[in-house]
Amino acid sequence: MKKTIMLKKNYEFRYVLSKGKYYTGKNLEAFIKDNNKNFNFLGLAISTKIGKAVRRNKIKRLIRECYRQVEDNIENGKSIVFLWKKNVDIKNANLKNINDDINDIFDKANIINKSHK
Numbered sequence: 001m002k003k004t005i006m007l008k009k010n011y012e013f014r015y016v017l018s019k020g021k022y023y024t025g026k027n028l029e030a031f032i033k034d035n036n037k038n039f040n041f042l043g044l045a046i047s048t049k050i051g052k053a054v055r056r057n058k059i060k061r062l063i064r065e066c067y068r069q070v071e072d073n074i075e076n077g078k079s080i081v082f083l084w085k086k087n088v089d090i091k092n093a094n095l096k097n098i099n100d101d102i103n104d105i106f107d108k109a110n111i112i113n114k115s116h117k
Contacts, residue, residue: 004068007043007079016043016079023108025101027092028063029083032109040074042067043081051090059084059093066099075111 007013020033035041044063046056063082082102084093106112 004042004064004071005039007041007081012041012079013043013045013081016081017045020079020081021109023105024085025104027085027088027097028101028105029085030105030109031081031083032111033079034077035079036077038076040071040076041079043079045081046084047086049086050084055090055093059090062093062095062098063102066095066102069099070102070106070112073112074106075113078111 007016016031016033020031023030023032042064044060046059048056050056050059067080067082
């Protein structure tokens with residue numbers, strides 16, 4: 001099991017958010033950009049408008065867990081930033097909804113390896 005490599009620096013987030021392709025689901029938005037490396041980066045940006053720290057951290061934990069489950073099926077060399085939609089209620093933050101959103105976004109982006117489908 002490999003460890004998910006996270007985006008941490010502000011300039012890394014800005015680069016993916018400005019140059020990456022935009023995909024949307026029911027609860028999540030994603031920006032995906034090629035990074036010319038042999039591994040993927042994951043970034044999570046949950047606005048303070050969503051709620052206090054406990055709620056934001058819960059959303060981040062759920063997104064990380066869902067991403068971890070499909071991480072091995074994704075093509076290498078991508079930087080992915082997930083955003084929680086501001087107008088979506090926090091009550092929609094459960095494992096099933098987030099997992100469906102992530103799979104839907106990755107299908108739209110066409111970055112799931114064909115051998116793992």
